[in-house]
């Protein structure tokens with residue numbers, strides 16, 4: 411793992427140095443990306459950050475933002491292939507809203523309520539960070555009759571919340587319809603659905619990740635038809651989960667795209 415981190419740190423270090431150089435050149439145009447913004451902050455004297463801190467910050471964003479987004483996409487595709495009627499309904503919605511085979515744009519998302527519901531349902535059943543980031547109780551607390559002494563480490567089991575039959579009807583069924591016409595969202599205020607956490611340490615990548623997921627999944631649905639490898643039927647798919655800091659599929663999804 412450390413070898414990979416070292417490689418990434420070298421990569422980000424080179425990017426940082428090249429960007430500084432290019433910003434000083436006469437023909438430079440602003441990229442307006444994260445790196446440019448961080449350098450603007452340093453040069454504007456708003457925050458004291460050095461090269462090492464910026465490189466580590468890029469590493470954190472990269473590590474926290476890649477596996478989480480790709481895992482969620484993989485779970486969503488697996489559920490769509492396991493539930494062909496859901497995939498068909500999503501295709502129809504997109505065909506009507508943006509036209510078959512067209513890539514989806516950010517401005518289309520608000521016109522695709524079923525796609526939004528599919529992503530919420532994926533987050534409910536497959537929250538990629540199942541226990542969030544550990545918390546420590548700042549003072550003694552009483553939680554539904556349980557005593558939580560000051561200083562205890564608290565883990566929030568988001569995976570179990572998503573499968574709790576007292577909150578969700580048929581919790582083990584993939585039913586995006588449950589979110590149609592509902593205001594429940596993943597932004598940290600509906601505690602039945604907190605795949606990005608909640609409170610002060612809520613995932614800062616939420617707006618980016620949520621948009622990216624709609625664009626990626628929407629394009630995969632609208633631009634391709636899909637079939638499972640080796641003629642596996644949808645009801646025989648392996649959905650076993652590997653629990654760790656993130657929940658991955660034990661057997662990676664292998665599906666074949668066919669351009670529409």
Ligand code: HEM
Nearest residue numbers: 474475478479539542543605606607608611612613615619
């Ligand atoms: C599907 C995508 C993602 C999911 C499900 C997700 C989920 C989470 C969760 C559950 C936490 C802990 C929050 C808590 O304990 O309350 C977290 C923290 C974090 N996430 Fe994400 N994340 C995603 C994508 C991203 C992206 C794209 C970025 C950045 C580009 C990012 C950056 C971070 C960072 C930096 C933290 C640590 C925040 C802190 O400790 O204050 N995440 N994420």
